[in-house]
Amino acid sequence: MKQIISIFLTLILFFSQMSVFHAADKSPDEPKNVLVIYDQLAMGTQYSNNLNALEALLSSLSQTMEVVSMTEYQQGGMQRYAKAIILKNTENAIANDALKFDVLNYTGEILYIGYLTPGFLPKLGGLDVTGQMGQGITLNFSQKKINSVWVDECRVINQNPQSNEATIEVGNTSYPFSVTIGNIIFVPTFTEDDGFQICLGGVLKNWLTPKESQHMLLLIPDIYPFSDLNMVIEMSDAFYANGIPFALGVVPFDDNMDYPSMERFYQVLRYVQSRNGSILIHRPSPDTVSDSNTALSEKMYMLMNTMVKNGIYPLGMVTTEDLFFEDINTVNPLSLFSSGTISKNQVGTVTGVKKSWVLNQGSLEIDFETVKNTNSQTRNFGNYPISTTIVLPLPTDDTALGSTVEMISNKWLSLTDYKDLNNQWVIGQNTISSGSGRITVSGSPVSLVFNEESIDANYAYQKPPDYSLEKTFNAGNRFLLLVVGIIIILFASIVLFSRRVYLNKFRRIVKTDEKKDADNNLKDKENKTP
């Protein structure tokens, strides 16, 4: 019987590894899944980051893509793809005849987002779309609700939504978030807001990867040796005690690796792993690390190997979308991660073909505040319609930690342990894998039990002393700012008033002087007169 079980487990492991390899083996030259055509970035509007938001969504759904603007689009471009997304951020007319022609003759599936252009997609011509300026709306999806999402211009489709579909609620009226007519899905309103991203994520997921399941992760980002490591330990204990799986986003450091403070940092990370925490690595910016990707790769190899030697097993990557696309293939060992989380850019997007590495397990980053603002109609929160990573900054004190734990527990969030996902990472001769809550290195399971090691106390991190009278000074500061502000207003008023006094006084004097001069000139003339 034992033999049967072990054979069974081996088979499972074999197949799971196969699927991971399949994903990780995707080459950059593999055909792209989706063509994204956009009209304009619409800078200065609420839609200026829409393209970034859309790209982040596609990446988190492990989709490769080509991004092209409407002006650059060339005839026949759409025919190479089975699916195309058209993002219309402005009301401007479409001038590219080749695009118009291709759209009319396209047999694949289209997701159309944004402003409708008359005649461009005849199938959508029959829709009654109305726009309303400046609306606080509610988004409903998957038995969840996000309130008070502000939209500068909310366009809605005037028809009754079907049950269980995502809706936009304006006032007391619900409208469908999207409609499907033939081969076209139409989403009238989209912004970069987390709520809209989640709703569109649901549409995209059903459209692109309907069979994939969703998960929800909790990420505490930006942890480095000088973070409040005591809080990291406290938080790990609190999460562990409440059965909350989580991941730490560790900022890579390549200097002073042998310093005791770094050893202490590693010790804390090992402790985190022992408390059901997973370790992810932030993708360093090339600007801050090196201008050479080769140098960056070397540094990252050194860092990763040091971490593994110290019993820390990074399972994935945290990156912004621009960095993910820009150089990921050239920065080993980052390209060898199979999973990670992607956040949307805060900078302008780069168009063109995205020669991206595809994550096997991608997820969309959303703010913890979004989760707070989401009301679930079921006791179990369940998942969002797309895999998400909830980003929670490291709590600043015990009170913040307590309220966070309480919030997560009360919401009944269905958080996934990162180790349960099939992750894989190849570092030199070693391959770190995870799945079913276990981590293996080159096939051998590793223990995550924490053994404390003594570290030179001389290098103990000393928390800077708390400022005395902080509250008093903060209150004094506010009070003085108010008083000084009032005085400035008073002074400015006096200056304005005195300007009037000044003009009245000195204009009069100048006029008197002018009169005197004129009189003198007259007298001079009289004197000169023979």
Place this chain on the structure above:
Amino acid sequence: MNVFDYLMIVNIILIWSLLFVNIVLIIGGYIYYLKVEKEPSPEVVGEHPFVSIMVPAHNEGVVIVKTVEALLALVYPNDRYEIIVINDNSSDNSAELLKEIQESNPTRNLAIINTDNITGGKGKSNALNIGYQQSRGEYIAIYDADNTPEHKALSYLVAELKADDSLGAVIGKFRTRNKEVNLLTRFINIETLSFQWMAQAGRWQLMKLCTIPGTNFILRKTIIDAIGGWDVKAVAEDTEISFRIYLMGYKIKFQPKAVTWEQEPQTLGVWFRQRTRWVKGNVYVLIKNIGFLVDPKAKKIRFDIFYFLSTYFLLLTALVVSDVIFFMNIAGLVSTSIKGFSNLLWFTAFVMFVIGVFISLTTEKGEMSVSNLFIIALMYVTYCQLWIIVTVYGVFQYFKDRIKKQDSKWYKTERYQG
């Protein structure tokens, strides 16, 4: 909390308290300006009193002729005032120049007293005492040797003093004659205007207090008789005489319509030496009169003593100590753990300073300009910091002289042609 924390807290309270005192004075000064603007110019009622104008001069050949000519041209009955120039141990051609001007105005009451290094050369107070011996007027007016009073300046001063028996002295306003020369003279121009409209007009409006500025003022001769002349040890004789007048129960009024134009230092060295003398003089007067701070009879000068005390000791100490602690903190030599105020607050305080000073400029023709606004901002980081240095140096020099038992030397400000 360590000792440096407590020091910082005391400093912060001191600096902000004095800042607010000055804000109140700015507003008070402006109210007085509006009041004066509405009132008609003061006129002498009845017979014009006889006035002795005293001009102490030590090597003032460059400017003295212009000054005496301006005094001779005053709009005041010629037979009702005399000009006494005390040519105090001058080694330049002042004596000849004064003689010439005396000879060309034989009908005027112009007396020239030439002293040598035995009778004179002991400073402004001594020179004034010499002139005072010869004076015949019931009022004494003092002008520095570089002054060009406006024609009606004396008349306004006399009118105010004659009209109110409670006044011991009346001071006028002085303006900078050479303000266009360089940035330093522009700074001084702004400084003198803001000082007069804030410290003089503001104090007069709110507390009926003023300090004699050293020039362009008039006082009753009976006061000098009572106090036995000027204190020859005082190098800031103006502050000293002010305190004495207040102790006698008189008030000193500021009459801004009585204007004189004076020449200010054009180089940093001259400015530094002049201001060092002022600081030393004021510290002398302050220490001499510090006892009055707790004397119930000296209620009137308590504010002034406190004002000087806060300026020369408290504020100065606070600024110096906080700066020293700040730099020592950076160097890691001491540590403070108090929170401190935000940079935004310091910035708004700076804006408040600039606008506050600018208010005093709006009272004068040609001064309400954008360029002056920038000059004030520049003053904050340059001129005001120089003031700290000169004050520290002056206080140090004063105590050095005291320890060495040296009398303070009266530094004569260098004059310029024009």
